[in-house]
Amino acid sequence: xSQPNAALHYEIHGxxxxxxxxxxxxxxxxxxxxGAMMYVDEHIVLDAVLGDGSxxxxxxIGRFFNAIKRSFTGESMFSSIYTNQANYPQNVAVAAPSPxxxxxxxxxxxxxxxxxxxxxxxxxxxxxxxxxxxxKRVRVGLFGGEGFIMQKIxxxxxxxxxxxxxxxxxxxxxxxxxxxxxxxxxxxxxxxxYDIQYTGKLKTSLFGGEGLFYATVSxxxxxxxxxxxxxxxxxxxxxxxxxxxxxxxIWGKLYLxxxxxxxxxxxxxxx
Amino acid sequence: xxxxxxxSLFSSTLPISGIPALCxxxxxxxxxxxxxxxxxxxxxxxxxxxELSAKIAGFDHDQLQxxxxxxxxxxxxxxxxxxxxxxxLKGLTKGSxxxxxxxxxxxxxxxxxxxxxxxxxxxxxxxxxxxxxxHDRVTSWAANQVSMKTEKRLGDSVLQSLNPEANFLKDGxxxxxxxxxxQQLTAGSKYQYQWYVSKDLSVNAFAIPGxxxxxxxxxxxKADSPNELAAVLAHEVQHVEQKHALKNxxxxxxxxxxxxxVLGDANAVIMLMAxxxxxxxxxxxxxxxxxxxxxxxxxxxxxxxxxxxxxxxKMQPELNDKAEKNTGKNTEKKDTKAKSEKDEKNxxxxxxxxxxxxxxxxxxxxxxxxxxATHPCLTCKSLVWDKTLIANxxxxxxxxxxxxxxxxxxxxx
Numbered sequence: 001x002s003q004p005n006a007a008l009h010y011e012i013h014g015x016x017x018x019x020x021x022x023x024x025x026x027x028x029x030x031x032x033x034x035g036a037m038m039y040v041d042e043h044i045v046l047d048a049v050l051g052d053g054s055x056x057x058x059x060x061i062g063r064f065f066n067a068i069k070r071s072f073t074g075e076s077m078f079s080s081i082y083t084n085q086a087n088y089p090q091n092v093a094v095a096a097p098s099p100x101x102x103x104x105x106x107x108x109x110x111x112x113x114x115x116x117x118x119x120x121x122x123x124x125x126x127x128x129x130x131x132x133x134x135x136k137r138v139r140v141g142l143f144g145g146e147g148f149i150m151q152k153i154x155x156x157x158x159x160x161x162x163x164x165x166x167x168x169x170x171x172x173x174x175x176x177x178x179x180x181x182x183x184x185x186x187x188x189x190x191x192x193x194y195d196i197q198y199t200g201k202l203k204t205s206l207f208g209g210e211g212l213f214y215a216t217v218s219x220x221x222x223x224x225x226x227x228x229x230x231x232x233x234x235x236x237x238x239x240x241x242x243x244x245x246x247x248x249x250i251w252g253k254l255y256l257x258x259x260x261x262x263x264x265x266x267x268x269x270x271x
Numbered sequence: 272x273x274x275x276x277x278x279s280l281f282s283s284t285l286p287i288s289g290i291p292a293l294c295x296x297x298x299x300x301x302x303x304x305x306x307x308x309x310x311x312x313x314x315x316x317x318x319x320x321x322e323l324s325a326k327i328a329g330f331d332h333d334q335l336q337x338x339x340x341x342x343x344x345x346x347x348x349x350x351x352x353x354x355x356x357x358x359x360l361k362g363l364t365k366g367s368x369x370x371x372x373x374x375x376x377x378x379x380x381x382x383x384x385x386x387x388x389x390x391x392x393x394x395x396x397x398x399x400x401x402x403x404x405x406h407d408r409v410t411s412w413a414a415n416q417v418s419m420k421t422e423k424r425l426g427d428s429v430l431q432s433l434n435p436e437a438n439f440l441k442d443g444x445x446x447x448x449x450x451x452x453x454q455q456l457t458a459g460s461k462y463q464y465q466w467y468v469s470k471d472l473s474v475n476a477f478a479i480p481g482x483x484x485x486x487x488x489x490x491x492x493k494a495d496s497p498n499e500l501a502a503v504l505a506h507e508v509q510h511v512e513q514k515h516a517l518k519n520x521x522x523x524x525x526x527x528x529x530x531x532x533v534l535g536d537a538n539a540v541i542m543l544m545a546x547x548x549x550x551x552x553x554x555x556x557x558x559x560x561x562x563x564x565x566x567x568x569x570x571x572x573x574x575x576x577x578x579x580x581x582x583x584x585k586m587q588p589e590l591n592d593k594a595e596k597n598t599g600k601n602t603e604k605k606d607t608k609a610k611s612e613k614d615e616k617n618x619x620x621x622x623x624x625x626x627x628x629x630x631x632x633x634x635x636x637x638x639x640x641x642x643x644a645t646h647p648c649l650t651c652k653s654l655v656w657d658k659t660l661i662a663n664x665x666x667x668x669x670x671x672x673x674x675x676x677x678x679x680x681x682x683x684x
Contacts, residue, residue: 109286109288110287110288111288111289115330133330136331136385137332137381138384138385138388171287172287173281173283173345174281174338174345174346175345189287189288190329190330191279191288191289191328191329191349192330193327193328193329193330193336194330195332219281220281220287220289220347221287221288222287222288
């Protein structure tokens, strides 16, 4: 999985528990999320910077404020810069924090901006900005599965995003629409329209297991989806770990009993 | 003719993130030119406005997307920035492109939703502040909404719980004296008052909503003149007339509601604390209110007002005795601090008055005296009663009770 054409040379290793090996040219650097380092070569120097290391027109206070805003998007307030100080290429290995996949995205091919779910950012080239973006659509924020706060990554070059499960990229043409289970959306390019749609049937929404709404994304643009959202994974693990916990939801069965009682009652009362 | 507008052009044959293009508005058509001709064939398209359809696009649902069909392929464009979008929207009249009206409506309704949320939130907080600020007015308004019938039913149920058969005196000199003074005080009131004398020997009297007033036998014994009884009755009558019990209930309910709205969680401990604080604060307000209005009532009925001060002063030594006992205990333990005994006594008496159920009697006496100094009653007359008759009545009924109790005990044996 190497990208010889890209300015940043990297390889992604592993299947489900991945790490990305970035080869830095002399004097070049890469920024990664705090605590993501696996190993670095001898002449790599690590430096912690506030926020994403970019300047603010309000000076140090502005940078601090940006860092606080950034911490709301599931990242830490500080990030680490790895700089190659040798005069020959050096390696930096950055590991994913949880089972899942690392996806490299070239921002130049996406119009310079992508919007991701909270905590998706793993590493990237210097100069990229990780900002908070607020979901202005109330219903999407409430029922879209990603909440009101998402990450906006702007800049140039390659950025590595990470999410649990297997990641899938879909290129949506003009007016193409995908229905996605809420929570499975990882990211999209900024032109993509993100909305929700009612599942359409009460029966489906109660017993289909997908909730009341689908997320819908329509093109033009790229979307990235994950096969196993973190909350689903953790639910499965916790459910298996806690002894004596019933497998299915008891509420689903209670609904059924309620419906049966209601039908019987109407039959008897009808006579 | 307008300046070319910078847009992004999308199609299945173009890269997914679109290519920059220039678009010009004509009378009934859109002229699109792409200036990125190095990698792609130059694009020149002229689309009639009727062939276009407008859609909402972008993450924030505030971008305009115009789509059309050209040679079987779907094409669309989006303005590159806000300024470009404004220029494009300015050139397009609302009815000219299908879906543009809906686009305007949807983008506007989105901001309306947020404004609605903001205004609702602001309205709630303003009304909470207003209610807290004007809470006495709110509670009295709410208390006045309660009908007389409900008030009476409430009072009757309280009265039943006091077991009037066993605990109250039957008709006699004591009850007649209370009734006579009470009826003189409440002539012309919209309430129908009921008067009771309790067998309890502690010095107390209380009012129950709906016009039920209970005087303890202890208070009748303690009172030296009918003016003192009249003062106490006037005080209790004002509790009824001003609906103090109802206001207190409304106040507690209101505080519970405000805590619920502000914190969003009705934690029992917080509720209890809020209730305690408000009840203590409110009880002081109620008592001084009843004092002042009671005085006015006495003066209106031409009854001598000296009884209120003299009775309160009579209550004051008892409070002081209690305080002295408390300090006495403390000073015994702390012999070395004998010199500061006097100071300690003073502070302790203050503290005990602070916490007693009928708070700051001294302050109340002073307030009453201040009022009387400015509002003297020249036509007021003293009342008369036969104290021995009342005392005998109480004594007789109480001993009769005791004898009956003994009888019952013997029967049980």
